[in-house]
Amino acid sequence: MQNLYTTPEAARETGIPESTIRSWMRRHPEVFQVDIHVAIDEHGQKLWTDAGVEMLRAHRASKTATDDDAEIDAESDAPDLLESLLEEDAQRLANEYWRLLPGRTLQRIKQMRDNPTPEQRQIVQLSVRAAINAGTEHLLLPTYQPMLLEGGDETD
Template sequence: MVEESGRKMWTDAGIELLRSRNTAPENATDDDAENSADDLLESLLANDANALAHEYWRQFPGRVIHRIRQMRDNPTPQDREIMQTSLRAALAAGTSHLLLPTYQPMLLEGDGEE
């Protein structure tokens, strides 16, 4: 469908989708039309929600790793506090042989702030 100005309002695929869903009899009520619109909206929302969920989970690991690196390399005061608390808890749990070579400078840096 094209407006007088030449702007396209509906794609051919969209018009075909609407036509294929237009199975209402001539004696259909407003409630029938509303239910049909609700069904169409529900199917569109379900498809979009699935696509968004898939894209979210596809990007999530990379974003988390990027944020962890950012917290490690250029922490805000809040980031530094969270990491120091977490590392101290891990050290208290007996993981010093794994953590100290990498994170000892950060822990020492935090001792001066308290």
């Protein structure tokens, strides 16, 4: 079961002031996905999920905190929040893309083999012809011509 945190609890967990968290929610509602980062109960109260608290922590960790920076300025920090979220999500997407690519590629190759479209059929035919030509090209090289001629003389 997933833990749910009120905004004051999320603030204590992350070390980010409540007002900053609320400001981020208000200014960037598209960043915080319902049922992923926040849950909304039957009374309309927003509760932070473990993933939401982790996202807030990651953002807090990405900040270069100084003693004077104890209170985060929500307005000036918004571009940093979005950038860190974009970077994190872009990295996750790239990792997932490369993880799924081999299986998806094999799936498409089987589909092209078993049920090709006319365009795919043409691509496969050209590819097979190119592979055959590449494999027999050595027969046409000048260094092999005397051997072919000699072999031809023996059968005459």
